[in-house]
Amino acid sequence: MKVRRKGIMKRFLPRTLFGRSLIIVVAPIILLQMVTTYIFFDRHWNRMTGRLAFAVAGETAILADQFESDPPPETVQRIAGYASRNLELLIGFDRGGTLQTVDREHSGWDSIVASMLAGALENQVRRPFEIAVDIEDKWVSIGVQLTNGVLHVTLPQGRLFSSSGYIFLLWMFGTSIVLIVIAILFMRNQVRPIRRLAVAAERFGKGRDVPAFKPEGAHEVRQAARAFLEMHERVRRQIEQRTAMLAGVSHDLRTPLTRLKLQLAMLGDSPDVQACKADIEVMERMIQGYLDFARGEAGEVATRTDIARMLERLVAAAKREGADIVLSVQGDPGASIRPLAFERCLMNVVANARRFGTTVWINAAATEEAIEIAVDDNGPGVPEERYEDVFKPFFRLDSSRNVETGGVGLGLPIAMDVIHSHGGRIWLEKSKHGGLRVVMTVPR
Ligand SMILES: Nc1ncnc2c1ncn2[C@@H]1O[C@H](COP(=O)(O)OP(=O)(O)OP(=O)(O)O)[C@@H](O)[C@H]1O
Ligand SMILES: [Mg+2]
Secondary structure, eight states, X not given: OHHHHHHHHHHHSOSSHHHHHHHHHHHHHHHHHHHHHHHIIIIIIHHHHHHHHHHHHHHHHHHHHHHHTOOOHHHHHHHHHHHHHHSOOEEEEEETOOOOOOOOOOOTHHHHHHHHHHHHHHHHTOSOEEEEEETTTTEEEEEEEETTEEEEEEEEGGGTOXXXXXXXXXXXXXXXXXXXXXXXXXXXXXXXXHHHHHHHHHHHHTTOOOOOOOOOSSHHHHHHHHHHHHHHHHHHHHHHHHHHXXXXXXXXXXXXXXXXXXXXXHTOOOHHHHHHXXXXXXXXXXXXXXXXXXXXXXXXOOEEEEHHHHHHHHHHHHHHTXXXXXXXXXXXXXXXXXXXXXXXHHHHHHHHHHHHOSEEEEEEEEOSSEXXXXXXXXXXXXXXXXXXXXXXTTOOSSTTOOTTTOOOSOHHHHHHHHHHHTTOEEEEEEOTTSSXXXXXXXXX
């Protein structure tokens, strides 16, 4: 039950900060207006209109009594003059006449006023009557059937109806619309810096360059933006340092290694020398791996790249080397990536698949927000409990470090580094072709 209620709340609450804060401001205004309007109409306006109707009905009742006693014409004149001067009532007496039924179709305020007046007349006059409301000329006329004729009473609408209700509502809605507009403008300015920060953080997470922006907005937002920019700078510097160091060390190690190799070459061809040579070969490949990795990372900027074309190139090159690779692409997998690093990642994964299987299947699919690339092979695969280990640097399932069965153990760690720096994910699965399935996703 609790869960469901939360779901309903979520469904009706706007999802953006802008929408939510607007609701926080607007909802009380609307609620207040509804309550005020209700109280105003129920208590004040209705009661006042009722009293006005009561007064008019009372006066009409007195007039009806007077006219029913068959007064002489002078008295009729006197009463009419008296009523028009003091009560704003125009009197007409149709001696011997009968009441004409009029079309009683009122709408809006007039219908409320008319029905209140009708109720009051019924109570006080206690004779058949008709009411006609002339909205345009703002007149109300009442006809009452007396025993000796028809009494016509015409009065201005102002005697029955107070326009202060209209004015009150107009002011109330007018001011609240002004308030809401001001709130919208103000809120937009408050939300903009937060949105900018969110976009920057998202770009950073995906490994794209973050445009410099000035911290703006409320104090807390500015503080968060400043902290983000500092963090971004620190991380950038760290990556730079790491790659520079890696490249430096690898480069420097090459020279003594070359020297060692030369010295070994002069030592002849004993089994010990052979073993040393093999070790040196491994070291050289490691160093090459570091250098490739460092080169891929350093300073490469993300650009919009057609991943399908990149895969086709890779597959064509592998086929020339005699590999059996099946490529299938769904959708249009274009994304903002760092092409060298990304190609290195793909190459590492495909190289593994080629080494361990005889056939490789590459499947790329583009969805709205991500590109998914899966590389399958029909090799022996990796036991599930080793899925995490193979991403660790220098880890190999075959611990003999045989050059034939594997490399240095940096292929997958580098691939993971590249994918993560693009804000993507990489994981292993069991392939339906029997071997290993490596799945990579990157946001577009
Ligand atoms: N497709 C695969 N099938 C079976 N085992 C695999 C597969 N891919 C990787 N592995 C296992 O994971 C280990 C680590 O792979 P990784 O690519 O990191 O290193 P490597 O291939 O041994 O060396 P490098 O790629 O640096 O030359 C491999 O040694 C291998 O044991
Ligand atoms: Mg490898």
